[in-house]
Amino acid sequence: MLMQSAQPAGPCHIVITGGAGFLGVRLARTLLAQGQLSLAGAPPASITRITLVDRAAPPADLLADARVTALTGDLNELLEEKDAVAPVVTKDTAIVFHLAAAVSGECEADFDLGMRSNFAATLALLQACRAVKTKPVVVFASSLAVFGDSPEQPIPPAIEDNTLPTPQSSYGIQKFIGEQLVADYTRKGFIRGRNVRLMTVSVRPGKPNAAASSFLSGMIREPLAGVRAACPVAPDTPVALSSPARTVQGIIRAAEASDQAWGPRTALTLPALTTTPAEMAAALERVAGPEVVALIDWVPDPAIHNIVKTWPARIHAVRAAGLGLLPEENFDDIIQEYIRENPYAVKLPIR
């Protein structure tokens, strides 16, 4: 029987871990706006429910949507709970977007926290998906942090789809282990897994955080708000970035691509724009004028520079391109997108 029809098949229950985080919220809003989702190449299904699992409560606009349920608590505790009234994963769960994670700085400072939040939680989530026996799709948000440069093992000039990851952080190791677990749970037929490696996201709205990459949003976001911000690395340091929109596009494509289009169980590295802080500042000047750019303080911080320079800056994302996922062409567009989406965060007059 052919299932081709203008009417979406359904229903489709979605779980997003880290659902109150920056990417989780954006993903939920995007999914609710599109109203339907094609699961791994299947005909589109109506999105009937999105469960946002997070320690924090999601924003009011999401809670106001009748299709949204919030499951608030520690992910490990929610998964460990026997006979939970509201389990994280049920037989109705069509897809889990697993975005919840402790960030790299936390994992480096507190090894056990990282092992619990990134590693044990991922394993417990996969076991929960296996236990329902309905083979849910699982999109695992891995990270470019699986790659890391070191004197003993330099990374190649550009990351290829088959480049060997040599993580130089516990966060990177934990993400890489998560990829392996998702791959084997998929091979065994317990889930239909999709490993997708995200880039540093810029321009990220909101406040600075403790991540070494924080300045890559802050040096644009703060000046647009009339606030001074530091760039702690050399202006010509190459960096790989992706906008929030392209990042969410990549995550959704991972959910929707057919098995054949997706290809191997190995993680797919998303594309990135390679730029430099100097080029980012030049773009900011073109978009917002010299008064805005003058708010950037070029204050080198060797500690941050030494971390950032171990990150890959050039991504040769052939597999992603085959799925229609391309990097932004220039940073000007990324700034324009940020201004369009965050008008209240822009205080200075834009030319």
Added chain:
Amino acid sequence: MLMQSAQPAGPCHIVITGGAGFLGVRLARTLLAQGQLSLAGAPPASITRITLVDRAAPPADLLADARVTALTGDLNELLEEKDAVAPVVTKDTAIVFHLAAAVSGECEADFDLGMRSNFAATLALLQACRAVKTKPVVVFASSLAVFGDSPEQPIPPAIEDNTLPTPQSSYGIQKFIGEQLVADYTRKGFIRGRNVRLMTVSVRPGKPNAAASSFLSGMIREPLAGVRAACPVAPDTPVALSSPARTVQGIIRAAEASDQAWGPRTALTLPALTTTPAEMAAALERVAGPEVVALIDWVPDPAIHNIVKTWPARIHAVRAAGLGLLPEENFDDIIQEYIRENPYAVKLPIR
């Protein structure tokens, strides 16, 4: 103060998990015979104790050595035991050779068994090594099974030191995850880890087992004992092999190499002889005569052939060569070694 002296520094307490298994026993005998061990480039230390941890008891010759202690039980249970009278790892443990594992066939048939025996046990062992706070050396026996060919992701014609593993079995995934854990525990300074990938060992003495690779020993061992044996793959199927002696040499080199000589935390792939069953049979004929070779039954088994053909057959082990680890030059030598070491298992007259 220079520590160069003819007298070994000491003492050196060694733990071998899987210590009653084929490789564990051979490693223990080799270490006892050499009497001392240079830990990660340090001056040689006297081997004062070897603890053999295994579900089975070690053979009598090992138990008769005053330096040998047997710790018999399930590795997970031994590690979980609080306030154990005889813990697996103590402050005196200078080095752990972690060889214990469920084999590939078991892990494929029983996913949870593999996750417990290969994955959870390795993590618990690393936590025990971290808890003693003395940074023991840990040699982790990984496997060529981290590599696997699949239609979606073919392996390259030869495995290089930086080839991306794409495991096609739960065993391979679990070993690859173990490598990542050992790497990060090392980077964090909890242990001094050495990941070393072993090859299929041939000729393995003893009885056939359920492994798909079992015939690669059996087709030599059984005919030498006057017993018929099957070769279930096409005679020209390329396979990568290492003798028991070279395998143990590689494991000990991993323990003894200085950090600088060893290089990155990424696993070191041991060298292998690339041969074919046809060439192995020709070697057997040269060494033992046509009557012995006539005991090989060339009976194709598509199930085994389909597994074996996904295994890498060519290893370009540049890093191992830099440590003086080279493959055997021909299979004749491997057969000669087996005959020399197992005279009672050879029933037919050798020319």
